[in-house]
Amino acid sequence: MKEKTSGGLNFQIIEGAFFAVIAVFIIVVSAGMNPYGSWSLAPGLFPLIMGVILLVLAISLIFQAVRSKSFKSGGFDKVDWLRITISMALTFIYVWLLPMIGFIAISIPYLASMLLLLGEKRWWLLGIISVGTTLGLYYAFGVLLSVYLP
């Protein structure tokens, strides 16, 4: 199957450039981590080396892309971005509200919203799964395994 072009951009070059930027950032930050003057035990030594290795790999990735001459799409064709965005947003809201309203109060609406998002429309099933799973997990973790749940 042929790879689709995406505006003539080879995404692997962009990926390589992205990793190169991260590598340079790691190198710069690590270079400053030498509070004792000697590099042999300096906290920045190993991150510095890993930053250089990442930079070499990133440049190699760019070279590989240039040499291959095939323009690859981003690999995100046929992705339902709306669903991804909503599920990530729901998860972040869950993280934000969990300490405030507690495990049971946030898990039931979270599960119900996720089920709705994925197309489950039978309200009784929505109720059974979201309430049943939440209470089951609360019992398993909170009671049996003594994990503190907010």
Place this chain on the structure above:
Amino acid sequence: MVEQILAAIDLRFIFLVFVGAFAGLVVGAMPGLSVTMATAILVSVTFTWTVNDAMALMMGVYVVGVFSGAISAILINIPGAPASVATTLDGFPMTMKGQARKALRVATVYSFVGTLFGLIMLALLAKPVTKIALQFSPMDYFLLALFGLTTVGSLTSKNFLKGLISATLGVIISLIGIDPIMGTPRFTFGSMKLQAGISLIAALIGLFGFSEILVQIGQRSLQPIAGKLGKEKVGFRQLMRHIPLSLQSAVIGTFIGALPGTGGPVASLIAYDQAKKTVRKPEVPFGEGAVEGIVASESANNACIGGALIPMLTLAVPGDAVTAVLLSAMYVHGLRPGPLLFTQTPDLFYVILAAGIIGSLSIIALGIGVAPLMARMVLIPKKILLPVVAILCIIGAYAINSSVFDILIMAIFGLIGFVMRRKGYSVAPMVLGIVLGSLMDANFRRAVSLASAGDNLIISMFSRPISIILIVFILISLFSNFKFVKTGVRKLFSGRSDKGKEN
């Protein structure tokens, strides 16, 4: 020795191992619930018990917990434990082809073989293997970890370079937090929460679990069923065909397990890589549902149990996280693990062996009897299964440290894993990088510090025979993935076979 092992076994002992084994099955199969966590909880529960009872329960959890990591790896592509990462590579593709039952059966049998092999090695080779492990210098540990990382590059489906980038990023991520040698914060940017570092389990659940959920959610049309159990029967002969590969992997597992700090994830990945190189004609290609992949991974990670117990019992140096907890349990019971253990409490060695053997028999009983019932979860429609797995990921990430921040870490790594998968970067090397990063960092700096006292830094660091052998392994692992080397080797062999035909 057999008499001493049998002397430790009675009905109560068997019952306790089996209870532990059942707990291990549940804990190991549930993503986010680690065997280490369960064993740690058991230390607090069993500290008033007799040593034999406590060890029976904990060994049951340990042995079956390592095996049951394969159940969720095979069924939902989420390794129950880091040691089962390599099992996902072929286990989940088998589930997608409707061969989940077969994959579980293979995992069960070869986990049993691996565990038994590791325990036999523990009984026979405890002292010789420990002598070799004792000779490893910090540089050797660093090189061993590096070797582990280079091998995972070849596990990534197509692009070796992307595999190495993933591994390097994993190592860098592992460096976030307080530096273990000097106590200096690194890459924390003033955040107190980052000072403890990135939680491995939270990252693991995110990269494997949550990212899989996002991949499935992102599909425009949700397939009704993730995979099929299948009714394919695996005959005794068909199962036994892989015994040589299993033994090869178990040898790797035992040896790697005996090296402190490495353990199951490294052993299973190296064994998987070796299987890829040595099995010439797998039933289907590796990574697409090859039974051989599961055989290698499960034999190796279970053989690690016996291996990890070797340095723990003889040197009081834990081979992995669970043996570290077992070690602390021994101290809680007033025992002194190490060379003195064999003179002061020699019976305990046989108690542990006996518990391990009963635990390995429990793998067969539970793996064949209970695991297929767990496999029914693949029959649940995706629109119901995915939200339930999502909440399992959330609570699994939270349960490690009772930290909401870990849920956030899990979600972020889920997103990273989703993007990586979509762009052709395998997440397995990143996980291994996170696991091994701090070990590599500490040992590398120790090695540099030790070598800086010598005349020539490079010669001091790399001139030891073990180091040279490991460097050769690393170079072979790296170069064997280069296109021109692959083409050259292929031409060489095809040339030879052509000549053979002509003759």
